Each structure stands twice: as C-alpha cells, then as structure tokens.
Amino acid sequence: MNWSSPVTHHVLLVVFGVLGISSLIGLILSKRATTDAGRATVANLNARTNSWWVMVLVIFSALALGSIGTTIIFALVSFLALREFLTVTPTRSADHAALFVSFFMVLPYQFWLVHTQWYGMFVIMIPVYAFVLIPMLATLGGDVTDFLERSARTQWGLMVCVYFISHIPMLMSLKVEPLRMGPAGPVLFLIAVTQGSDVFQYVWGKLCGKRPIVPKLSPKKTVEGFVGGVLTASVVGACMFRLTPFNPWQAGLVALLLCITGFFGGLVMSAIKRARGIKDWGTLIEGHGGMMDRIDSLCFSAPVYFHVLRYFFAKD
Amino acid sequence: MAGWLTTLRHPIDYRMLRPLAVTLTRLITGANATWVNCEPRADRVRVYFANHGSHLDFATLWAALPGDVRDKTRPVAARDYWGRTRLSRATINVFNGLLIAREGITRRDNPIEQMAEAMRAGHSLILFPEGTRSRDGVIGEFKAGLYHLASKVPDAELVPVYLQNLNRILPKGHLLPIPLISSVVFGAPMLMEAGERKHDFLARAKQSVMNLMAHTPGTSTPQSS
Numbered sequence: 001m002n003w004s005s006p007v008t009h010h011v012l013l014v015v016f017g018v019l020g021i022s023s024l025i026g027l028i029l030s031k032r033a034t035t036d037a038g039r040a041t042v043a044n045l046n047a048r049t050n051s052w053w054v055m056v057l058v059i060f061s062a063l064a065l066g067s068i069g070t071t072i073i074f075a076l077v078s079f080l081a082l083r084e085f086l087t088v089t090p091t092r093s094a095d096h097a098a099l100f101v102s103f104f105m106v107l108p109y110q111f112w113l114v115h116t117q118w119y120g121m122f123v124i125m126i127p128v129y130a131f132v133l134i135p136m137l138a139t140l141g142g143d144v145t146d147f148l149e150r151s152a153r154t155q156w157g158l159m160v161c162v163y164f165i166s167h168i169p170m171l172m173s174l175k176v177e178p179l180r181m182g183p184a185g186p187v188l189f190l191i192a193v194t195q196g197s198d199v200f201q202y203v204w205g206k207l208c209g210k211r212p213i214v215p216k217l218s219p220k221k222t223v224e225g226f227v228g229g230v231l232t233a234s235v236v237g238a239c240m241f242r243l244t245p246f247n248p249w250q251a252g253l254v255a256l257l258l259c260i261t262g263f264f265g266g267l268v269m270s271a272i273k274r275a276r277g278i279k280d281w282g283t284l285i286e287g288h289g290g291m292m293d294r295i296d297s298l299c300f301s302a303p304v305y306f307h308v309l310r311y312f313f314a315k316d
Numbered sequence: 317m318a319g320w321l322t323t324l325r326h327p328i329d330y331r332m333l334r335p336l337a338v339t340l341t342r343l344i345t346g347a348n349a350t351w352v353n354c355e356p357r358a359d360r361v362r363v364y365f366a367n368h369g370s371h372l373d374f375a376t377l378w379a380a381l382p383g384d385v386r387d388k389t390r391p392v393a394a395r396d397y398w399g400r401t402r403l404s405r406a407t408i409n410v411f412n413g414l415l416i417a418r419e420g421i422t423r424r425d426n427p428i429e430q431m432a433e434a435m436r437a438g439h440s441l442i443l444f445p446e447g448t449r450s451r452d453g454v455i456g457e458f459k460a461g462l463y464h465l466a467s468k469v470p471d472a473e474l475v476p477v478y479l480q481n482l483n484r485i486l487p488k489g490h491l492l493p494i495p496l497i498s499s500v501v502f503g504a505p506m507l508m509e510a511g512e513r514k515h516d517f518l519a520r521a522k523q524s525v526m527n528l529m530a531h532t533p534g535t536s537t538p539q540s541s
Contacts, residue, residue: 087497093487099494
C-alpha cells in the first residue's frame, strides 16, 4: 500500500469515518430503543457493525503488509471457508484421504503458487490436477455410495473456497497502471464493491423491498433491493475509480459486473445451504454467521474480476 | 540422592496434562456444546451416553463439559483396546478414563459393578452403549450395559448426547484427523420407568440420542427465522 498517496488517505478517512459514524448511530439507537423487538434489531445492527470493524481491520492490516500479508490472510479465510463448506456437505469415511489432501496439500500449495506468482500453474492446479486427484483418492476408499456426489462436493469446495478466493491475493501480481494507491487498490475495489452491493441491497430491500426474486432460495432478496443495491454500488464503484486503472465509466461497468456476479454467487451458496436445511454456514462472525456467509458473493466475483483486469488492463 | 530424581521414580501424574488435552481436543474438533432442555450440573451423578463413531468421541464429549463437571466425569473405555499399550493407558489416564472388560466377564471382573462403584464414589460416566465405533454416522443397536447400569444405580440421571461429525473428522481405521467442525448436543435427562423392559428401554435411549440430531447448530428449526 502506498501510504504517501492522497488516495490512500482518502480511503482510510472514508472507511474509518463511515465505521465511526455507524458505531455512533448504533450507540444512540441502543439508548433510544424502547420495545423488545427494537432492542433486538439494534443489537443485531451493532453486532454487524462490530464485525465490520474486525473485518476492516483484518483486511487493512493484510493489505498494509503487502502481497505476503494478503496471501496469508486469504489463505486463512480460504481454510475457514473450506472447513465450513465440507462440514456442511456430507462425505463418507472413504473420502478421508481426499479431504486430508484438500486441506493440507492442495490449499497450501495453491497459496504458495500465489506467493511465487507462477501464473500458469496457479490457473490449472485445482481445475486440472486436484480435479483428477480427488476422485482417484476416493476410489481407493472402495465405497461406491453417492460416488459422483461425494467427489463433486470436494471438488466444488476446492473450486469455490480455495481456487476462487486465491484470485484475490493474486490480484496484487497483475501489472496494471496507473495504481495511485499501489497494488492494494484493485483488491480494495473488489471487496468494497462486492460487500457494498450486499449492504446496499439489504438497505434498499428493508426500505422498499416487496417482490422477492427467488423466494425459495433467499426470501429476503427482492427485486427492489437488487436494482437499488446494484445501481448504488455501481455508482459508488465509479466514484472509486482512483483505486484502479479504470476511468470512471470503466469503473462503473466493472462494478456492475461485480455486483451481478456477486449477487448470483450469494444465491448459489444460499441454494447449497437450503438444500442441506441450514440457515448459516457457521458461527464464526457474530451477526454474520460463518466465514462462507460473509464471502459467498466474493467467490464468484473475484475470478471474473481478476480475468477482466488481466485481459483488458494488464501489461503482459 | 537429589530430590528431583526420586520424584521421577514415581509414575508420572498424567492429570497435569488435562488442560492441554482439553485445549487440543477443542482445537482439532472445533466442537461447540449445545444444551437442549438440560443444564450442566456438577452436583448430580449422571451417565452421559452417546453415539460412537470415532476415537475423538470420548475426548470431545469430556472436553465439551464445563470444568467443574468435567473434573467429576470419567469416560468408560474398553480395557481390551485401551489397556493394550503404555501409551494408550497413559492417554486414557489423561482423560481420567475408567477401563472395563468387554469380554471374559466374571463375577470378580464385572464392568457393571466397576461402573456402579465409580458412580457411588460421586463420578459421572461417559458411555457408548453401541460398544464399538460405527461407520459413516449410522447409530447401531445399544447393548444391554446401559440398562443394567441404570437398574443398578436407579437415581442416576441418564443424559443422551449426540455427537455430530466426529466420525468424519477421524473415522474408524484412519490415523490423521481432518479439520471439520463438530458439535456436541446434550439432551434432557431420562430415567428408567418402573418395570420397563430391557428392549423397550434401550430402544427409547437410542431414540433420545437420535432426536437430538435436529438440534445441531445451523439446523433450521421452525422457531428460528
């Protein structure tokens, strides 16, 4: 992160300013709430704000530590996400070797590849080698019950939680210019737009949400929330163009793409959850459920964003 | 002779490893405890009976208890398995385990009597009525031990416990655990009814463990939105 750039100063000012104001509003509301229902809503809001403090501090310390710090933090995020994903999707004892290899070999190796910036291996290691290896190990378990489903679950876990998430720290290896804030800029843009889209959709949905989009998957996602949230986040994205190599128009369009892929990422993860009859992936973050509940929209937007940047804006 | 050498001649007190064992177990299994219609009580003699699918079961259940309850609770383990080597005996000692015979039971070497004796001394017990580890989360038929113990110590509370995912973290026949998240669900204590037949009692006990499956964390229940 380039500390001397005015862009960095503005980002820090805005992020911590917004968080500070949110905490202040939460404090005032908690004193004013009179009914039990009101108190519960405010308590949930404050739990969310506090979680945001933790997440923002984690992300900024990672970015401040540069490429290595970001890689390590997202390797941990990936580990926690994979843990939740595979906990929820049932496997059998015959998958033990495949799961062990996924956690302790595939995951560390993928983030090692991010660190060494060996792009060719980074893009094929999980889709090709791990894809082949997982069912191979599963056959040795000698159990045919739900064989395809079991293999697919492990492969999906690796793709969504490890492969897709590893694209976030890999952004720092892209040679794109100009980056006023340094390599942290594009990472921050991705996280801010995707997470911002979730928050704005939630707010717009609360304000004027009526028609649910896919009630069976996610009853709280409404057409009004979607349109309002996506447009707001895209405009905010356009305003953040100085974090990226984009001009304002490009930033707005890329932000729109991130919002849409992020929305469907969240919907897909929600479908997986509901098929298993659960509400949250875990209990890691107070008010937010598990790690997967927090990063579900990033899973799909991160790889798409990475390749847009690489194809249209990177130098080599 | 120096004092410290003489202390080494005594058998090592494995109890000092207990806090470490608790931390390590919680770290590996990520277990969180849920109490459904049941409260942890240190002043009651209880038999915690659970489904069995992993070597981690007794350690996880034991580590999920609050400290004061845990101090009075002993996992029951098979002597023919856990008594074989010095290492396995030491492991069982760390967890304050009670070794009993599964086979070759005589009047002098009677596991029910040993368990009842531990309970009369004020200890609660952790018991796996299936007798052995099952595979892939299937809960097998309960053996009669729980019935005989309940008849012998009628005032003890029988607490059903459901252990989720431990059979996936460390399945039977595997050496290394994988880092999934497990959970321990404690259910309402049950008592043997007057004149209840062995078969009925054991079926009811098994059902009470299975009923707890619906209370594992994250499961959507009608009351939560």
